[in-house]
Amino acid sequence: MLDVYAFATPNSVKVPIALEEMGLAYTLHGINIRKGEQKAPDFLARNSNGKVPVLVDSEAENGPMVLTESAAILVYLAEKTGKLLPTHGIARARVFEQLFFHASGLGPAFGNAGYFQKLAPEPIPHAIDRFKTEAKRVLSVLDHRLATSAYVAGESLSIADIAHFGWLWRREFVGVDFSETPNLARWYSALEARPAFQRGISQVNSLIPS
Numbered sequence: 001m002l003d004v005y006a007f008a009t010p011n012s013v014k015v016p017i018a019l020e021e022m023g024l025a026y027t028l029h030g031i032n033i034r035k036g037e038q039k040a041p042d043f044l045a046r047n048s049n050g051k052v053p054v055l056v057d058s059e060a061e062n063g064p065m066v067l068t069e070s071a072a073i074l075v076y077l078a079e080k081t082g083k084l085l086p087t088h089g090i091a092r093a094r095v096f097e098q099l100f101f102h103a104s105g106l107g108p109a110f111g112n113a114g115y116f117q118k119l120a121p122e123p124i125p126h127a128i129d130r131f132k133t134e135a136k137r138v139l140s141v142l143d144h145r146l147a148t149s150a151y152v153a154g155e156s157l158s159i160a161d162i163a164h165f166g167w168l169w170r171r172e173f174v175g176v177d178f179s180e181t182p183n184l185a186r187w188y189s190a191l192e193a194r195p196a197f198q199r200g201i202s203q204v205n206s207l208i209p210s
Helices: 014-022 072-079 089-119 125-146 157-168 180-192 195-205
Strands: 002-006 026-029 052-057 065-069
Touching: 002 014, 014 072, 014 157, 014 195, 065 072, 072 089, 072 157, 089 125, 089 157, 089 195, 125 180, 157 180, 180 195
Parallel strands: 002 026
Antiparallel strands: 002 052, 052 065
């Protein structure tokens, strides 16, 4: 049994999408971060960092396993199923190259750009310009990569594509679009059209209170 604790966030959506692509059954539990439920004692017992998503695999070897950090969860699921992650060599290294780029480049740029534009107590023009410019630069890097391959790590879908998709799914929060990155636009549209992606997105969107 796989349990996922999540909300409709860029990092959360990656996990249901991966599970849907891999054909794994799971139960999704909503953690409403708008109400601060990620700070509740029962959630902090699963993730002391107080962030979604969290995966609990009750059938893991040596007993139930609790795993945090979306990229780590993607790797775990890929290795559990043998899907969306090459087993060796350059192809595997390319996937990790993109996962690390996501963690060091896209995620921080988008997170900071969104925060300073939408959530900061007061506008800080220099910070807004700095991180929005960086977000656009990261998009151009991905666009350049996708000019020569169907997916970000090569010619096959991988967990690296799912990782990037999560933040690009919430690009309006950052104030960026694909107007100057046609290769990225093509890639995003292809992923968004996949039934597994649509099911994963629908699942996390259902967690938003009406």
